[in-house]
Amino acid sequence: MKKQDNASPLRKIIFGLLVLVIVVWMLFPFYWAVNSSFKTEAQLQMTPATLIPRDPATNAMSFSPGNYQAVFRNNAFLRGFLNSAIVAISVTLLALVIGSSAAFAMGKLRFRGRTPSLYLVLAMTMFPQVAVLSGLYAMIVATGASAIPSMIVTYMLFTLPFTVWVLTSFFAGLPVEIMQAAQVDGANAFQTFTKVLLPLTTPALVTTGLLAFIAAWNEYLFALTFTSIEPQARTIPVVIALFTGEVSRQQPFGEIMAAGIVASIPLIILVLIFQQRIVSGLTAGAVKG
Amino acid sequence: MAGKSSDMSGLAKREERLAWLLLLPTFIVIVLIAFYPLGSVFYSSFTNRTFASSAPTEGVGIANYRQLLSMTIQRLEPVMDPDTGQQKLNARTGEPVYETAVAALPREPYRYRSVTEFSLFGNRYVIGATDPDFIKSVRDTLVFTVATVVLELVLGLGIALVINGFASGGIGRAALMAVMLVPWAIPTAVSSRMWQFMFGSTRTGFFNTVLWHLGLGDGNIPFLTDPRFQMPAMITIDVWKTTPFMALLLLAGLQLIPGDLYEAASVDGASQWRKFWSITLPLLRPTVAVALVFRTLDALRVFDVFQIVLAQSRYSMASFTYYELINNRAMGYSSASSVIIFVLILIFAVLYIRLVGVKTE
Numbered sequence: 113m114k115k116q117d118n119a120s121p122l123r124k125i126i127f128g129l130l131v132l133v134i135v136v137w138m139l140f141p142f143y144w145a146v147n148s149s150f151k152t153e154a155q156l157q158m159t160p161a162t163l164i165p166r167d168p169a170t171n172a173m174s175f176s177p178g179n180y181q182a183v184f185r186n187n188a189f190l191r192g193f194l195n196s197a198i199v200a201i202s203v204t205l206l207a208l209v210i211g212s213s214a215a216f217a218m219g220k221l222r223f224r225g226r227t228p229s230l231y232l233v234l235a236m237t238m239f240p241q242v243a244v245l246s247g248l249y250a251m252i253v254a255t256g257a258s259a260i261p262s263m264i265v266t267y268m269l270f271t272l273p274f275t276v277w278v279l280t281s282f283f284a285g286l287p288v289e290i291m292q293a294a295q296v297d298g299a300n301a302f303q304t305f306t307k308v309l310l311p312l313t314t315p316a317l318v319t320t321g322l323l324a325f326i327a328a329w330n331e332y333l334f335a336l337t338f339t340s341i342e343p344q345a346r347t348i349p350v351v352i353a354l355f356t357g358e359v360s361r362q363q364p365f366g367e368i369m370a371a372g373i374v375a376s377i378p379l380i381i382l383v384l385i386f387q388q389r390i391v392s393g394l395t396a397g398a399v400k401g
Numbered sequence: 402m403a404g405k406s407s408d409m410s411g412l413a414k415r416e417e418r419l420a421w422l423l424l425l426p427t428f429i430v431i432v433l434i435a436f437y438p439l440g441s442v443f444y445s446s447f448t449n450r451t452f453a454s455s456a457p458t459e460g461v462g463i464a465n466y467r468q469l470l471s472m473t474i475q476r477l478e479p480v481m482d483p484d485t486g487q488q489k490l491n492a493r494t495g496e497p498v499y500e501t502a503v504a505a506l507p508r509e510p511y512r513y514r515s516v517t518e519f520s521l522f523g524n525r526y527v528i529g530a531t532d533p534d535f536i537k538s539v540r541d542t543l544v545f546t547v548a549t550v551v552l553e554l555v556l557g558l559g560i561a562l563v564i565n566g567f568a569s570g571g572i573g574r575a576a577l578m579a580v581m582l583v584p585w586a587i588p589t590a591v592s593s594r595m596w597q598f599m600f601g602s603t604r605t606g607f608f609n610t611v612l613w614h615l616g617l618g619d620g621n622i623p624f625l626t627d628p629r630f631q632m633p634a635m636i637t638i639d640v641w642k643t644t645p646f647m648a649l650l651l652l653a654g655l656q657l658i659p660g661d662l663y664e665a666a667s668v669d670g671a672s673q674w675r676k677f678w679s680i681t682l683p684l685l686r687p688t689v690a691v692a693l694v695f696r697t698l699d700a701l702r703v704f705d706v707f708q709i710v711l712a713q714s715r716y717s718m719a720s721f722t723y724y725e726l727i728n729n730r731a732m733g734y735s736s737a738s739s740v741i742i743f744v745l746i747l748i749f750a751v752l753y754i755r756l757v758g759v760k761t762e
Contacts, residue, residue: 134563138581141584141599161606210427213427221419242723247736247739268430332588337723353590372595379586380587387582
């Protein structure tokens with residue numbers, strides 16, 4: 113705390129205020145969603161809107177769990193949650209299996225074409241999904257593939273290059289001596305990879321896996337497009353964007369907020385547990401060359 | 402390593418074979434979901450291909466691109482008052498009257514419609530386009546990109562400096578980082594819906610309530626339907642969602658600056674401002690450059706927030722492409738729009754790779 117100790121009291125106050133402003137700015141929209149999710153339709157229609165759910169007549173605090181009950185009775189939502197879990201977990205595993213092999217090759221093996229391969233992967237991390245939207249959609253329509261496998265495969269477009277890129281720099285950073293020692297012990301290159309290096313890579317695998325999971329859980333453009341003819345395959349972002357509620361009303365915002373919070377909870381838990389790893393992964397992808 | 406002895410070169414060959422074997426799945430995936438569809442998008446962009454249509458697909462040359470990109474500027478003739486010989490004035494507003502844009506814009510061989518009107522050196526002009534929706538989507542996406550990237554950079558730098566004021570490894574820093582990851586982690590679909598509700602057009606919405614309490618506005622400002630407020634609303638939502646990411650990147654850059662430099666500057670009696678301008682900013686430049694290009698690439702393909710909050714009342718380039726494909730089933734036309742986005746992003750991506758480069762060894 114060296115920087116803080118010798119600071120003047122005024123400085124400390126300004127610093128504290130800045131921290132407060134940042135925290136409020138970052139959390140307030142989320143707080144507002146939580147607040148609204150506990151309001152009944154009548155409470156939502158109150159003008160002016162209240163900072164905590166209040167009874168329209170008595171103005172006493174009054175929380176209603178009705179929106180959450182409705183969300184958990186909503187089959188489209190539950191189905192969406194399940195679809196998202198299937199898609200995000202499959203994408204994560206697939207990206208890690210395919211990505212770690214490629215990363216090992218590029219980080220630790222010598223072969224002609226290594227530099228062009230690295231450039232290709234780096235270029236692919238920036239590939240805009242919308243550029244292939246109609247092409248992928250045409251492929252899916254032509255092959256009659258169903259939406260969930262289509263999403264799992266096409267999500268490789270934004271998860272795989274990133275995974276390979278971050279893992280490659282991690283593999284490259286592992287000391288060569290470890291590989292040499294394993295080879296002296298009679299292991300071939302592939303055994304060295306699976307038995308010796310891969311366990312050492314676990315922290316990096318967790319980091320990139322988390323980022324792949326979050327990206328897949330949140331993806332909207334492909335999910336919306338590919339499920340346009342297959343509504344039962346919709347993932348959670350699509351369900352929330354198209355939410356109509358239990359009975360079809362105009363924009364049931366209480367339920368939408370409740371659904372949005374439930375959909376965000378897995379991500380918030382991941383963020384709280386793996387904060388350090390996520391931050392290091394995010395910056396590794398963008399800052400390290 | 403290779404070529405020292407026949408045994409070594411055999412080993413090197415095996416290593417090379419293994420490398421390609423391990424890379425193969427990645428390359429197959431890239432070809433299957435990036436190169437092949439990109440090729441088919443490029444090809445389709447020169448056709449009139451339409452989904453679920455009985456009309457045969459034909460090559461149309463550059464017609465899709467011409468339709469998307471054709472623009473013209475026409476001068477609007479003043480409307481003269483036959484009685485006075487002067488330009489007519491609008492009876493209500495007192496503004497001079499010009500002929501309508503429709504009258505000035507060409508109709509043959511392709512019909513141009515008005516994008517916007519402006520005045521310059523006492524003349525009135527209209528900008529027309531054969532597809533004003535697309536031209537507007539390009540304009541709005543560029544405005545969105547410049548505004549969000551600049552705001553996120555400035556605010557992100559401020560936040561990064563505040564976080565950097567905490568001791569590393571301390572609880573305060575960890576707590577603030579966790580808070581910042583919330584907007585970043587939640588799905589854009591969720592945050593778009595949250596903000597859509599906050600921007601509600603009555604006092605059931607947060608912003609109308611606050612402005613009304615402050616005595617500003619009548620509590621019924623239509624933030625999301627009034628064209629004047631739509632872009633600021635989009636920018637506000639994105640800045641909230643993405644500033645944390647920017648701050649994290651810049652924080653990583655701040656941590657690379659050696660502490661000795663600041664200590665040496667303190668010994669020399671440099672003020673905080675002086676240290677910021679002479680040490681922090683210059684040494685942060687590479688990080689800022691990378692973050693800028695990275696964010697620009699991302700902002701140019703913005704889709705979620707535009708599609709969810711504004712739907713078809715206002716497009717980004719990506720949401721325009723989506724609606725052409727899904728609502729109009731215009732595969733060819735949508736593909737041409739995709740190609741234009743791709744080329745635009747490619748230019749920035751090349752810039753990015755130049756900045757970052759690849760460490761080959």
